[in-house]
Every structure is written in structure tokens, then in C-alpha cells.
Amino acid sequence: xxxxxxxxxxxxxxxxxxxxxxxxxxxxxxxxxxxxxxxxxxxxxxxxxxxxxxxxxxxxxxxxxxxxxxxxxxxxxxxxxxxxxxxxxxxxxxxxxxxxxxxxxxxxxxxxxxxxxxxxxxxxxxxxxxxxxxxxxxxxxxxxxxxxxxxxxxxxxxxxxxxxxxxxxxxxxxxxxxxxxxxxxxxxxxxxxxxxxxxxxxxxxxxxxxxxxxxxxxxxxxxxxxxxxxxxxxxxxxxxxxxxxxxxxxxxxxxxxxxxxxxxxxxxxxxxxxxxxxxxxxxxxxxxxxxxxxxxxxxxxxxxxxxxxxxxxxxxxxxxxxxxxxxxxxxxxxxxxxxxxxxxxxxxxxxxxxxxxxxxxxxxxxxxxxxxxxxxxxxxxxxxxxxxxxxxxxxxxxxxxxxxxxxxxxxxxxxxxxxxxxxxxxxxxxxxxxxxxxxxxxxxxxxxxxxxxx
Numbered sequence: 001x002x003x004x005x006x007x008x009x010x011x012x013x014x015x016x017x018x019x020x021x022x023x024x025x026x027x028x029x030x031x032x033x034x035x036x037x038x039x040x041x042x043x044x045x046x047x048x049x050x051x052x053x054x055x056x057x058x059x060x061x062x063x064x065x066x067x068x069x070x071x072x073x074x075x076x077x078x079x080x081x082x083x084x085x086x087x088x089x090x091x092x093x094x095x096x097x098x099x100x101x102x103x104x105x106x107x108x109x110x111x112x113x114x115x116x117x118x119x120x121x122x123x124x125x126x127x128x129x130x131x132x133x134x135x136x137x138x139x140x141x142x143x144x145x146x147x148x149x150x151x152x153x154x155x156x157x158x159x160x161x162x163x164x165x166x167x168x169x170x171x172x173x174x175x176x177x178x179x180x181x182x183x184x185x186x187x188x189x190x191x192x193x194x195x196x197x198x199x200x201x202x203x204x205x206x207x208x209x210x211x212x213x214x215x216x217x218x219x220x221x222x223x224x225x226x227x228x229x230x231x232x233x234x235x236x237x238x239x240x241x242x243x244x245x246x247x248x249x250x251x252x253x254x255x256x257x258x259x260x261x262x263x264x265x266x267x268x269x270x271x272x273x274x275x276x277x278x279x280x281x282x283x284x285x286x287x288x289x290x291x292x293x294x295x296x297x298x299x300x301x302x303x304x305x306x307x308x309x310x311x312x313x314x315x316x317x318x319x320x321x322x323x324x325x326x327x328x329x330x331x332x333x334x335x336x337x338x339x340x341x342x343x344x345x346x347x348x349x350x351x352x353x354x355x356x357x358x359x360x361x362x363x364x365x366x367x368x369x370x371x372x373x374x375x376x377x378x379x380x381x382x383x384x385x386x387x388x389x390x391x392x393x394x395x396x397x398x399x400x401x402x403x404x405x406x407x408x409x410x411x412x413x414x415x416x417x418x419x420x421x422x423x424x425x426x427x428x429x430x431x432x433x434x435x436x437x438x439x440x441x442x443x444x445x446x447x448x449x450x451x452x453x454x
Contacts, residue, residue, distance in 0.1 A: 006370030013369050013384045015041065017108065017391055018068040024107025025070040025100060032096045035087040038071040066362065098410045101403050108392035109335055115385040116331035123321030124378035126161035130217040130315065138213020143193045148186025148217055155179050160320045162216055166209050171337070173197045173208060174344055201355065219315060221256040224306040232302015237284040239275065239303065246281065247274035256305050263288050267299030335389055342393045361443030400425070400432030
């Protein structure tokens with residue numbers, strides 16, 4: 001993947017989320033009769049700008065893209081003509097101001113619900129929650145998990161995909177308790193496994209499921225060549241489609257993964273191989289080409305695996321689909337649970353129970369955007385929904401300069417019957433800027449650390 005494979009999906013997701021967020025503010029402001037002066041995607045100097053609508057609102061695309069804003073008519077920011085005073089934001093009732101500010105985060109939640117609803121209703125091919133044990137001692141092995149176990153429920157909550165398995169386990173890991181996994185063994189026998197999640201630290205740099213000792217199950221794929229890359233090392237050595245690798249480097253091969261593992265570490269070195277072709281044994285010598293993969297030099301011989309039997313594919317993947325009403329209910333639930341989990345994670349970070357390494361910045365988000373885009377539209381749109389929820393939750397935090405800070409002031413105004421003093425708001429703005437700068441610094445630090453560590 002090149003840089004554009006990450007930047008384009010990231011820019012598309014970010015642009016959509018900012019647009020939806022600011023449209024929430026804009027539409028409710030117009031509904032409340034407030035005049036909107038500018039609608040900007042990004043901050044700083046406008047790169048593109050035009051005016052339109054009855055109020056001649058300026059629509060702008062600015063230089064710094066990590067955010068946006070809606071500028072409304074306001075007496076605190078400049079002189080307002082007498083005939084337009086009633087359309088100034090500061091002249092609206094506290095309830096209208098509350099609605100206008102809350103509309104941005106609410107729009108992000110609505111977008112997430114709509115995306116999940118569409119995905120659940122149309123169906124997405126997902127990896128089944130069928131597990132395999134990681135080598136060595138592990139929590140999963142101690143619980144009696146076996147290769148090929150299909151997890152169907154966790155503490156009675158149905159699980160339909162690998163993604164759902166990870167999600168539900170993460171939620172329960174925050175409670176640090178034992179859960180019951182309902183599984184169906186590869187032979188079809190119903191069984192129950194007690195998985196102890198106490199003492200499991202949540203760390204963004206490590207897969208929780210893998211730390212429990214589990215990984216996605218894969219059928220054993222025979223080392224049979226399905227296709228050759230023209231001019232590749234295998235074709236140069238005389239390998240043909242349909243050949244079966246028996247030995248490589250003097251050692252027998254059991255599966256395709258064994259073949260890949262041996263080739264990767266032998267780039268540029270002669271590698272003797274024994275093949276089976278039409279019942280005969282043939283000896284060839286391969287010299288794997290050295291290629292760059294994520295900054296690592298690995299060996300490749302230019303072969304693709306023969307298509308596995310259809311039964312293996314069905315054992316690994318399933319199309320997850322629900323009816324229209326069930327999809328909507330599930331979308332609401334998914335959005336709510338993700339929001340609650342985000343708040344719980346933030347709370348645990350503050351108390352020190354969860355590492356600050358779980359905080360991600362734009363570099364990590366761009367990385368995930370590129371990866372999910374490569375997996376297909378379904379996974380990419382799920383990623384967009386997740387980030388939309390995160391943006392909504394972040395903006396509702398009671399930090400001055402964020403929407404949640406303004407909502408905090410309005411709540412105080414409703415309770416005390418009068419607005420917060422200008423001095424208090426000024427101090428709050430300064431505190432909010434410091435807190436926001438600290439969050440951004442942590443996020444960028446984590447991004448850089450992940451880049452350095454790979």
C-alpha cells in the first residue's frame with residue numbers, strides 16, 4: 001500500500017464526519033431563526049469560498065482540515081444591525097442555544113446509526129467467531145478452548161462475527177470478571193467454557209483476544225500452486241500451476257503457511273524444493289525475490305495458493321444480515337454501547353486503570369482508514385461509524401471550547417436562572433485549550449511511538 005491508500009480514505013472519512021457535524025449545527029440554527037454567516041470545513045485561510053442562500057452564507061474549505069465551524073450572527077463578536085438583532089445567536093433562549101450546540105454531536109450519532117442500519121440490513125461478509133489456540137500456555141487454553149470452537153454467545157449475548165467476539169470480550173474485560181462462552185465444537189457438540197478476564201490490561205498496541213490465547217481459526221491449506229506470477233522466482237525455476245510442494249530447504253511441508261514462512265526468511269538465497277507433479281517427484285531450486293513489506297525485506301517466489309474447497313470458506317466466513325426493524329434496533333444498540341464504552345475507557349484512563357496508550361491521533365486513524373478500505377466497503381463504513389461515535393462523544397465532554405463545555409455553561413444557566421459571567425467563561429476557555437492541547441499531545445505521542453515501534 002502506498003501513502004495515498006491511507007490518505008484518501010482518511011480524508012474522505014474526516015471530510016464526511018466534519019460535514020455532518022457542522023450541518024447539525026447549521027440546520028438547527030436555521031430552524032431556530034439564527035443567521036449563519038459562515039460554514040467552514042477546516043480552519044485558517046479559506047482555499048475555496050463562495051456565497052449562497054437567502055442570507056448569503058459564506059461556504060468555505062480552509063487550509064487546516066482537522067475540524068470545522070459554523071459562524072453565526074452574534075453581538076459578542078461584532079456589531080449587529082438593529083433589524084437583525086432578533087436573529088443573533090446570543091439573543092436566543094438558553095434552550096435554543098442548547099439545541100443548536102447539541103445538534104453537532106447528535107448528527108454524528110445519527111450518521112453512525114444510519115451507517116450501521118444500512119450495513120446490518122444489506123448484510124456484510126464477516127469472519128466467523130471460530131477460534132484457534134495460540135501456541136503456549138494461555139488463559140484460553142486453561143479454560144479448555146479447542147481449535148475449531150465456534151463461539152455463539154458470551155454470557156448469553158449472541159455473537160455472530162469475529163468483530164463482535166472482540167467487542168463483547170473488550171466490554172467484559174473492563175469489568176475484570178469471569179465470563180461463560182457458549183461454543184459449538186468443530187464436531188458440532190455444544191459446550192461451555194469459563195474464561196477468566198480478571199487482571200487483563202487493556203492496551204491498544206496488543207490484541208485483547210490474542211493475549212487471551214486466541215486467534216482466528218483457519219483450515220489447513222495444502223501447499224498446492226494455484227497461480228504463478230509472470231517472471232517470478234517460481235516460474236523462473238520451472239514450477240507449474242497444480243504443483244504440490246513436498247519439501248522446501250530440506251524440510252517437509254505440511255501446509256501453505258509453512259511454505260510462506262520458509263520463503264519469507266530466505267530472500268535472495270538458493271532454496272532447494274521437492275515438488276509433486278502428476279504423481280512424479282521433481283526437484284528445483286528457488287531463489288526468492290527480496291521485496292519490501294511494511295519496511296521489512298521479505299522473500300517472495302510469486303505463487304498464489306490453489307482455491308480452497310467451498311466448505312472451508314463457509315467454515316470461516318458468514319454473511320451477517322438482519323431484517324429492517326431488527327437492523328435499526330441493533331444499530332441503536334451498537335451506537336449506544338460504543339458511546340458508553342468510549343466514556344468508560346476515558347474514565348479508566350483518568351483513574352489510571354487503562355493505559356493512555358489507547359488514545360489515538362490522526363496518524364493511527366489514517367492507518368486504520370487505509371486498512372479497512374482495503375478490506376472492502378463494509379469494513380470501511382463500520383470504521384467511519386466508529387469514528388463518528390468517537391467524535392460525538394469527544395465533543396460532548398464538559399471541556400470549554402468543545403460543544404460539551406458550552407452545554408455545561410447552558411445547563412448552569414438553566415439551573416441558576418442566569419448566564420455564566422464573562423470572566424468565568426474566559427477562564428474556562430483557557431483551561432479548555434490547555435486540556436485539549438494535552439489530549440492532542442498524548443495522541444500524537446502515541447502515534448509517533450507506534451510508527452517507531454512498527
